[in-house]
Amino acid sequence: MTNNKIILKINNIKTSFKIEGDFYEAVDGVSINVYENEVLAIVGESGCGKSALAYSIMGLHERSKTMVEGDLLFKGRNINDLTESSLNKIRGKEIGMIFQDPLAALNPLMKAGHQIEEVLILHTNMTKNQRYEKVISLLDEVGIPSPDTVYQQYPHELSGGMRQRVIIAIAIACAPSLLIADEPTTALDATIQGQIIELLENLKLSKDAGVLLITHDLGVVAEIADRVAVMYAGELVEIADVKTLFKTPQHPYTRSLLNSVPSVSDLQSQLHVIQGKVPPIQHLPRKGCRFKERIPWIRDEAHESHPELHEVARNHYVRCTCYKDFYFQNVTPREEKPNVYTSST
Numbered sequence: 001m002t003n004n005k006i007i008l009k010i011n012n013i014k015t016s017f018k019i020e021g022d023f024y025e026a027v028d029g030v031s032i033n034v035y036e037n038e039v040l041a042i043v044g045e046s047g048c049g050k051s052a053l054a055y056s057i058m059g060l061h062e063r064s065k066t067m068v069e070g071d072l073l074f075k076g077r078n079i080n081d082l083t084e085s086s087l088n089k090i091r092g093k094e095i096g097m098i099f100q101d102p103l104a105a106l107n108p109l110m111k112a113g114h115q116i117e118e119v120l121i122l123h124t125n126m127t128k129n130q131r132y133e134k135v136i137s138l139l140d141e142v143g144i145p146s147p148d149t150v151y152q153q154y155p156h157e158l159s160g161g162m163r164q165r166v167i168i169a170i171a172i173a174c175a176p177s178l179l180i181a182d183e184p185t186t187a188l189d190a191t192i193q194g195q196i197i198e199l200l201e202n203l204k205l206s207k208d209a210g211v212l213l214i215t216h217d218l219g220v221v222a223e224i225a226d227r228v229a230v231m232y233a234g235e236l237v238e239i240a241d242v243k244t245l246f247k248t249p250q251h252p253y254t255r256s257l258l259n260s261v262p263s264v265s266d267l268q269s270q271l272h273v274i275q276g277k278v279p280p281i282q283h284l285p286r287k288g289c290r291f292k293e294r295i296p297w298i299r300d301e302a303h304e305s306h307p308e309l310h311e312v313a314r315n316h317y318v319r320c321t322c323y324k325d326f327y328f329q330n331v332t333p334r335e336e337k338p339n340v341y342t343s344s345t
C-alpha cells in the first residue's frame with residue numbers, strides 16, 4: 001500500500017468540543033494516510049471518536065463549538081484551514097460522503113433524481129440532457145433496477161436500501177478521489193447491508209479512489225477493508241492490514257473487540273464482553289494508557305507513561321507497552337528497537 005499515492009494525509013488531528021465553557025479532545029493526535037485504491041477502515045466502540053474524526057475531515061463540525069487542530073492534506077493541500085465556501089467546492093466533487101442515515105441525509109421534498117442532479121449542477125458544466133443521462137447511469141451503476149421510475153420518486157417512497165443507493169450515487173456523481181463512509185450500513189437490515197457492502201467494494205475497484213470507512217462492524221471490515229485502524233478514546237491504538245489485524249491482533253483492546261464478535265462455529269460459548277465502557281471526553285484519562293481502567297493485568301508503567309504507536313512488525317503499529325505479556329505466549333516477541341509511528345507510514 002505504501003507504494004500507492006497518498007490521497008489524504010491526516011496529520012496530528014485533534015478535535016475538541018466545547019462543553020460548559022471548556023474544550024475537551026474527542027480526537028487526540030490522530031495521524032494516518034489514506035492511499036488511492038484502498039479501503040481504510042476505522043473501527044472502535046461507540047464514543048471513541050470515529051465520527052468526530054470523519055466530520056473533521058469533511059469540515060462538518062459546528063465551528064463555534066468545535067476546534068480542529070492539525071493538518072488534513074488532501075492531495076497535498078491542507079483542507080483544515082479552508083473557508084466554508086472553498087470547502088464546498090471540494091465536498092461533493094472531490095470528496096464524496098456517505099452517511100449512516102440515508103433518510104436524514106436526503107431532502108424529503110425533492111425527487112431522488114433531482115438530488116443527484118444538484119451535485120452535477122454545482123460541480124460540472126453539463127447540459128440538462130447530459131445531466132439527466134448521467135443521473136440515470138449513476139442510478140444504474142448503484143444497482144437501482146428501474147432508474148427512470150426512481151428518478152421521479154421522493155425519499156419516503158423508497159426503501160432504506162434504495163435511499164442509501166441514492167446517497168451513494170450522489171457521493172460518486174463527480175468521481176471523487178476520496179469517499180468517506182460513516183457507518184454506511186448500520187441503519188439497514190442484514191440482507192440489504194450485504195448488498196450495499198458489495199456495492200462499495202465494487203466502487204473501490206472501478207474508481208481508484210481511496211475509501212475511508214468508519215464502522216463498528218468488524219464483519220464489514222473483514223469483507224472490504226484493506227487496512228484497519230483501531231481507535232480507542234480518541235487515539236489510534238493499532239494499525240495493520242486487515243489479515244494481520246484479524247490473525248494477530250496485538251493491542252488488548254483490539255483483541256477484546258475481535259473476541260466480542262459472535263462466531264457461528266462457537267454458538268454455545270458465552271460471548272466475550274469488554275468490561276466497562278469508553279469514558280466521556282470530559283473524563284478521559286489523559287495520563288498513561290487510556291485503556292488501563294478496563295484491563296486488570298496492566299503493568300504499573302502504563303499508568304504513568306503515555307504509550308506511543310510503535311511498529312511491532314512491518315506496517316503493523318500498536319500503542320501499548322505491555323501487549324507482549326499476555327495472550328500470545330507462543331508468538332515470538334520482536335526485540336528490535338521499535339519504529340515510532342509517523343503519519344508518513
Ligand SMILES: Nc1ncnc2c1ncn2[C@@H]1O[C@H](COP(=O)(O)OP(=O)(O)OP(=O)(O)O)[C@@H](O)[C@H]1O
Pocket residue numbers: 017018019026044045046047048049050051052053216279280281
Ligand atoms: N458535538 C459534540 N459536543 C460534545 N461532545 C461530543 C460532540 N460530538 C461527539 N462528542 C463526544 O465525543 C466523543 C466521540 O464521539 P463520536 O461520535 O466521534 O464517537 P463514535 O466513535 O463515532 O461513536 P458512534 O459509533 O456511536 O458514532 C463522545 O464522547 C461524544 O459524546
